[in-house]
Amino acid sequence: MRALPSALIICLFAPTVALAQDNPNPLSTFNRTAYGAAKNILLHCAEKMPEENYSFKTNDAVRSNGQIVGHLTDAQYMFCSIELGEKNPDLKIEQTKSSKADLVAALKGAFAYCDKAYESMTDASAPQMVKLFGNDIPKLGVLTANNMHDLEHYGNLVTYMRLKNVVPPTSEPGFQPMPQPRK
Numbered sequence: 001m002r003a004l005p006s007a008l009i010i011c012l013f014a015p016t017v018a019l020a021q022d023n024p025n026p027l028s029t030f031n032r033t034a035y036g037a038a039k040n041i042l043l044h045c046a047e048k049m050p051e052e053n054y055s056f057k058t059n060d061a062v063r064s065n066g067q068i069v070g071h072l073t074d075a076q077y078m079f080c081s082i083e084l085g086e087k088n089p090d091l092k093i094e095q096t097k098s099s100k101a102d103l104v105a106a107l108k109g110a111f112a113y114c115d116k117a118y119e120s121m122t123d124a125s126a127p128q129m130v131k132l133f134g135n136d137i138p139k140l141g142v143l144t145a146n147n148m149h150d151l152e153h154y155g156n157l158v159t160y161m162r163l164k165n166v167v168p169p170t171s172e173p174g175f176q177p178m179p180q181p182r183k
């Protein structure tokens with residue numbers, strides 16, 4: 001079982017090594033690739049969990065499955081608006097949406113918004129300082145924090161999926177966390 005986390009990390013990031021070898025932007029490319037994997041995994045989670053389980057939570061002190069999806073949606077806008085230098089749209093998806101269809105659509109919209117931030121990031125713009133939670137942090141750090149936050153909550157979603165006998169995407173045979181390269 002110890003080999004699984006290492007294997008997952010290798011599967012997620014091994015393609016990035018090849019991308020970085022002749023790339024003038026290896027840091028931002030790696031970050032964008034990690035984001036693409038997290039985005040793909042989270043969208044699969046949101047789509048795979050049945051509607052009736054969107055209100056499921058393990059106890060009253062934690063978010064429901066749907067609230068986690070809403071929280072991730074809101075966080076995409078918060079982190080990526082900082083990198084883009086825009087005002088956070090602050091849509092409050094976690095508080096206003098509860099159906100699977102609405103939450104999946106909102107999550108897709110948030111990822112489309114974040115795609116702009118990750119696509120525009122270069123290694124030259126990566127060290128530019130911005131404010132995150134009142135602290136000065138490089139723009140690349142904001143997007144890295146977003147990736148970390150995404151994977152933190154993927155762990156929550158996996159637990160909920162397992163408790164509802166739904167196989168998480170990264171445990172499916174043949175699941176490829178990396179999106180297909182654009183041509």
